[in-house]
Amino acid sequence: MKILYEDKDIVIAEKPVNIPTQADQSGDEDMVSLLKKHYGDDDVYIGLHHRLDRNVGGLLAFAKTKLGNKTLSDQIQNRSIEKNYLAVVCGSPSLKSGELRNYIKKLGSRNVSKVVSKSTHGGKLAVLKYTVLETIETDAFGILSLLKITLETGRHHQIRIQLAHEGVPIVGDSKYNTLRIPNVKSLDLSLWAYQLRFRTVDQKMMTCYSTPTEHDGFNYFEKLLNEINKA
Numbered sequence: 001m002k003i004l005y006e007d008k009d010i011v012i013a014e015k016p017v018n019i020p021t022q023a024d025q026s027g028d029e030d031m032v033s034l035l036k037k038h039y040g041d042d043d044v045y046i047g048l049h050h051r052l053d054r055n056v057g058g059l060l061a062f063a064k065t066k067l068g069n070k071t072l073s074d075q076i077q078n079r080s081i082e083k084n085y086l087a088v089v090c091g092s093p094s095l096k097s098g099e100l101r102n103y104i105k106k107l108g109s110r111n112v113s114k115v116v117s118k119s120t121h122g123g124k125l126a127v128l129k130y131t132v133l134e135t136i137e138t139d140a141f142g143i144l145s146l147l148k149i150t151l152e153t154g155r156h157h158q159i160r161i162q163l164a165h166e167g168v169p170i171v172g173d174s175k176y177n178t179l180r181i182p183n184v185k186s187l188d189l190s191l192w193a194y195q196l197r198f199r200t201v202d203q204k205m206m207t208c209y210s211t212p213t214e215h216d217g218f219n220y221f222e223k224l225l226n227e228i229n230k231a
Contacts, residue, residue, distance in 0.1 A: 001038040004059065004208040009068030009201045011035070012208045017057040017188060017215070022048055031060060049076055050083070050154065058085070058193025059210050071201045082197035085149040085159060086133075086225075088190035088217035089168040090179050092145040097131040100166060106156040112175055113157045115165045127152035128162055134224050141184050144171065146221045159191060171217035190217030194228075 002014040013035065015021065020030040032046050047063030049072045061081070063069035075081040103123035105116045116123040128151050135145040145168065149159055160176045163169055169177035172187035192215070197207045211225045212218045218225060 001034055002210075003038075004210060005206055007200060009063065009065045010072065010198075011062050011064055012196060012206075013060055013062065014210045015052055015057055015060050015193075017055055020054050021051040021060065024054075032062075035062060047072070049073060052193055053157070053189075053191075055189045056191050056193065057210075057212060057215075059196040059208055060193070061196060061198060067201055071199070075198055079152070080199070082195070083151050083193065084195035084197075085151070086192045086194045086212070086218070087147045087149055087159060087163065088171045088221065089145050089147055089163055090141065090171060090177065090181060090184065091143050091168045092135045093130065093132060093147075093166060093168050097129070099127065099129045100162045101125065101127050102162055102165060104155045104158060104161060113155065113161050115161060124155055125153060126155040126158045126162060128159060130163075134221055136220060138220060141171065141181055144217070144220055146218075146224065160189075187216035190215065192218070 003011060004014060005012040015031050020028055022032050023030050032048060035046050036042050036044050045064060047069035049061055052058060052060060061072055063072050102115045103118050104113050104126045105120055105123045106113045128149055131148045133146045133148055135143060137143055160170055160173050164176035169179060171184055171190040173189055174185045177185055192212045194210050199205055211228055
């Protein structure tokens with residue numbers, strides 16, 4: 001268990017790829033149960049406030065007390081927690097930085113989402129901001145770009161579907177990357193929750209960082225990621 005921050009009320013931990021955030025039908029060990037094992041107590045209080053897809057790694061915030069639970073809940077409700085992600089995409093956006101605004105509808109029976117019109121029943125506004133950190137040319141996959149992404153809303157598969165709709169799908173995204181690039185879908189999903197900025201119970205502002213290592217798509221940007229990790 002990699003702990004990035006901890007006090008008596010809140011803990012920030014790094015979720016590895018392919019570990020569920022919470023218990024699911026697979027029966028595989030999940031982050032909540034792993035934290036309980038870490039503390040040596042199956043009955044210890046662990047409050048979950050946001051989730052990452054199973055194949056996405058990075059930072060997750062958990063509460064250890066009811067007060068920590070309320071503190072995190074209030075920040076998530078008023079959107080004062082800042083969640084930033086790194087993603088490796090095929091190609092490069094037309095602008096070096098920008099905002100994507102789409103309406104997204106979740107198709108529950110298939111566990112996918114799609115971009116819909118504003119008037120579509122069940123569609124919800126999805127907003128994210130992005131910045132291109134680096135663009136390179138590769139022999140295997142052509143042009144790849146490393147993006148920093150800030151979520152303004154939290155919709156199902158939001159980053160994946162919005163980037164795909166923009167024409168720059170994430171490397172390794174078997175659901176939304178429809179580009180005909182050999183073997184690109186067989187790679188790990190190159191999406192990582194790398195920065196979390198939040199306030200503690202005593203209102204101290206904290207920022208935690210986590211960067212991926214030995215991860216297919218991100219390996220092309222190893223030098224820049226090392227610099228980010230040292231910053």
